Amino acid sequence: MSKRPVIALLAAPETSASVLYGLYDVLFSVGAVYPDMVAGTPGEELLDVRIVSEDGNGFHCLGNVPVEPHAAIDEMSGPDAMPDAVIVCDLYTSIHATPSGRYPHATAWLRQAHANGALVCSVCSGALLLADAGLLDGREATAHWAYRDMFGRHYPKVRFRSDSVLCLTTEADRLVTAGGVSAWHDLAVYLIARFCGYRHAIETAKVFLISGHSDGQSPYAVMTRPMDTTDAAISDCQAWIANSYDQPNPVEAMVSRSGLNARTFSRRFRAATGYAPIDYVQALRIEEAKQALETDSLPIEEVSVAVGYEDAASFRRIFKRRVGLTPAAYRRKFQRLSQIAGPTGGSRPAIADAPRAGSAST
Known part of the structure; x- marks a missing residue:
């Protein structure tokens, strides 16, 4: 042999x-x-x-x-x-x-x-x-x-x-x-x-x-960025967007809040977080949408609106690009896991009350 x-x-x-x-x-x-x-x-x-x-x-x-x-x-x-x-x-x-x-x-x-x-x-x-x-x-x-x-x-x-x-x-x-x-x-x-x-x-x-x-x-990945503490203007914007990512024109709002011009804000935001501002907003929105899809039964169109996307088609496209699955496929995948795990003794809070994906604890 x-x-x-x-x-x-x-x-x-x-x-x-x-x-x-x-x-x-x-x-x-x-x-x-x-x-x-x-x-x-x-x-x-x-x-x-x-x-x-x-x-x-x-x-x-x-x-x-x-x-x-x-x-x-x-x-x-x-x-x-x-x-x-x-x-x-x-x-x-x-x-x-x-x-x-x-x-x-x-x-x-x-x-x-x-x-x-x-x-x-x-x-x-x-x-x-x-x-x-x-x-x-x-x-x-x-x-x-x-x-x-x-x-x-x-x-x-x-x-x-x-x-x-x-x-x-x-x-x-x-x-x-x-x-x-x-x-x-x-x-x-x-x-x-x-x-x-x-x-x-x-x-x-x-x-x-x-x-x-x-x-x-990709379907398992979670946004793990800690809150930046070295740039006060960017840190303030991170704290604000964690609870306001569903607002219209959130990047413009952060630029205005920071008191910086758009180019300087974008440069400092990327240096502090590793993300372009719009990518950071999208990551927060998709992370929140994932939490909803995992256990909630809301229609995907309502999840889309709740996280800041009025156009459900745009939401589906961005979700698929970032997660690798469509929202519907993601829901099927992780709700199967929740069924295997069985009841936990309590229901998941609604989107508005759920822990924010961009909070400093992530």
Whole structure:
């Protein structure tokens, strides 16, 4: 029998147990579990899956879950010991943190593994480690949507795809990044197909009921901009628009409120928030509309008017562009989730009484 492909799962104390052990269970089962389930005869394991860490010592990951690595990364170095693929599991990082330089030994190993021909992958915030290693410079990549601004601040050479669940545009460069935490499902299916063939990928997906994230990340993304506190005029406008986004001509109103000319206001607003003023208003309106669509039964035309769009066709067009789904499709998707969750003991407040999407708490 030929040597099984080796897949190394790089983990650290900031890693989620669900990602690490989920990947391990699924990849470890390839070739073995499906025939046992359908014919009663276990098959042969097709992948050699190993958990690795910087020093190889045991540790506890998020939730105080114990992890006993199979090896230290130094034990998997050199042309004869390098894995065929490396997956950097998620490494939880606050969106306000400075991610650079946290794992210098691991980033050096990732560069070496990639140079020696390994496929290098990441899940969620694990992409920060690939970016810190310089492997994503000039390339597209994805991670959880909440890290979009962090990539812009610390890794501006990376073309961040906040809409993507599995970024395969750099596949030819042996780099694949997966979005949010549960995007490891999509990555696992991709890796099984790549190393073991399409049939094994389908069979494993059937065993674990994996269906992928065909809608991408955009339907799940939330506006997470904190209130700016360094520019008083812009901060005041942010506070005002959080409760007035449904007003007519809101950008003109903010310019007037700031006492600045339009060009200066636009420049300072973008510097403080990262958004052009009209994009900021649209983001607030769409975020509020999403909250209504998730649980309310108001007609879409009424939701449109309630968030500031008199023209329902314009609302639908802008919503689809920003969210990736039509308002009706978004409602179906998330109201199904609310049905699964069951009654919560209370109804959602009406739009006028709901928490504002642009408040400082977001």
